Every structure is written in structure tokens, then in C-alpha cells.
Amino acid sequence: MVYSRPSVFLLKFSGGVYKISTDLKINDRIRAREIRVVDNEGEQVGIMPLKKGISIAREKGLDLVQVAPNAKPPVCKIMDYGKYKYEQAKKAKEAKKNQNVMKTKEVQMSVKIEEHDFNVKVDMAKRFLNNKDKVKVRIRFRGREITHKQLGYELMDKLAEEVKELGRVSSKPSMEGRNMIMFITPKSDK
Numbered sequence: 001m002v003y004s005r006p007s008v009f010l011l012k013f014s015g016g017v018y019k020i021s022t023d024l025k026i027n028d029r030i031r032a033r034e035i036r037v038v039d040n041e042g043e044q045v046g047i048m049p050l051k052k053g054i055s056i057a058r059e060k061g062l063d064l065v066q067v068a069p070n071a072k073p074p075v076c077k078i079m080d081y082g083k084y085k086y087e088q089a090k091k092a093k094e095a096k097k098n099q100n101v102m103k104t105k106e107v108q109m110s111v112k113i114e115e116h117d118f119n120v121k122v123d124m125a126k127r128f129l130n131n132k133d134k135v136k137v138r139i140r141f142r143g144r145e146i147t148h149k150q151l152g153y154e155l156m157d158k159l160a161e162e163v164k165e166l167g168r169v170s171s172k173p174s175m176e177g178r179n180m181i182m183f184i185t186p187k188s189d190k
Contacts, residue, residue, distance in 0.1 A: 025066040026081050027054055035066070035076045047073055102185075106136045111151045118155075122162045129166040129186045137173075139180040152180040160184065 025031070030050055037045040037053045040062060045053075057064040057078045065084070068075035105128040107121050128135045137159060139152045156173040163184060173182040 024081075025069070026063050027057070030064065030066045030074070030076065032066070032069075032074045034073045036071065036073050037064075038067075038075060038077045040078045040080075045078075053078075100132070102132060102134050104134045104136050104183075106138060108138045108140065109155065110140055110142070111145050111148065111155065113155070118158075122159060125159065125163050125184065126166055129163060129184065132186050134170075134186070135163075135167065135184040137182045137184065141178045141180070146178055149175070149180070156180065156182050 035053050036047050039045050054064050062078050063081040064076050065081055067077045107125050109121055125135050160169050167184040167186045170185040171183040173180050
């Protein structure tokens with residue numbers, strides 16, 4: 001399984017700290033003559049030839065994994081590589097599940113909106129804010145309505161007042177061509 005986001009881990013031992021990359025070489029794919037070996041408990045075994053490190057790992061029934069290829073000499077750790085990859089995939093899946101993606105939903109109105117239709121738009125905006133989505137409120141001006149921008153500002157203020165317990169205005173009403181636009185973000189749970 002290939003992941004698009006490479007990450008870097010740190011390996012600590014008594015001599016210092018090495019960065020561990022995720023594109024790891026294992027066992028016979030390692031191309032260094034001498035390596036620094038760290039066992040599966042995290043204890044430093046020492047500097048030794050590659051073949052000796054591989055034989056130690058095989059005696060324990062584990063893999064020799066090159067975790068810090070840029071170190072002098074490269075650092076290799078004895079570990080169960082399959083279990084390591086599984087745990088990394090599990091962590092990545094958990095991180096993806098916990099991230100919060102905020103979508104933008106749009107509510108469109110006209111300056112000549114009736115009271116009932118306005119209440120329907122307010123209910124839509126409240127539903128979007130309850131789902132933790134950002135709301136983009138757009139008022140379309142048709143024809144000569146553009147000369148009465150103050151009606152649009154009043155309508156935006158009225159809508160913002162109706163949804164103030166669920167969200168706050170993140171950008172005040174502004175004109176973009178013949179449209180007036182305002183953004184409302186949901187209030188955080190904190």
C-alpha cells in the first residue's frame with residue numbers, strides 16, 4: 001500500500017537522534033557495508049557488517065530495516081516489518097478519520113424575497129451550520145435592483161441575526177458584480 005504523504009519519525013538512542021524516513025529498505029535491499037544496529041527493544045547493539053546484522057535479525061525471526069540511511073554509518077533497526085507497516089496504515093486511517101473537513105454550502109436569495117421564503121432560507125442556513133459547514137449567502141440583484149443595495153445589506157443583517165446562535169459572520173457583505181456575498185462560519189464546540 002502506497003501513501004501520498006511521506007512522514008518522518010525520530011529514532012532516539014544514547015548517541016543522539018536520527019530521522020527515520022518511511023521509504024524503508026529491508027534485509028537484502030540495504031546497500032551499506034557497515035551499519036549501526038538497534039534491536040527490537042530500542043537498545044543499541046553496535047556497529048557491524050551488514051551480513052552480521054541480517055543474521056541477528058533472522059535469528060530473532062524479525063527483519064532488519066534501514067531507518068536512517070543518511071547517518072554515518074546508516075542506522076538499521078530489528079523489527080517485524082509487516083506489523084510496523086500495519087500500524088502505520090492504522091495510524092494514517094485514524095488521523096484521516098479525526099480530521100474535520102469544512103464544506104461550503106450556498107444559500108441564494110433575491111432582494112424581493114417574501115417572508116416565508118426568507119424563513120426557508122434561514123432554516124437551510126441553520127441546518128448547514130448544525131452540520132459544521134460554512135455558509136455562503138448570495139443575494140442576486142436583477143435589473144434596476146442594483147440601485148437599492150441598502151435593501152441587500154438589511155436582508156444580510158436580518159439573516160445574520162437569525163443564525164447568530166449557531167454561527168458568526170466571517171466576512172461582511174460585499175459586492176461582486178451584481179451579487180452581494182457574505183460568509184457565515186459555524187461556532188466551534190470549544
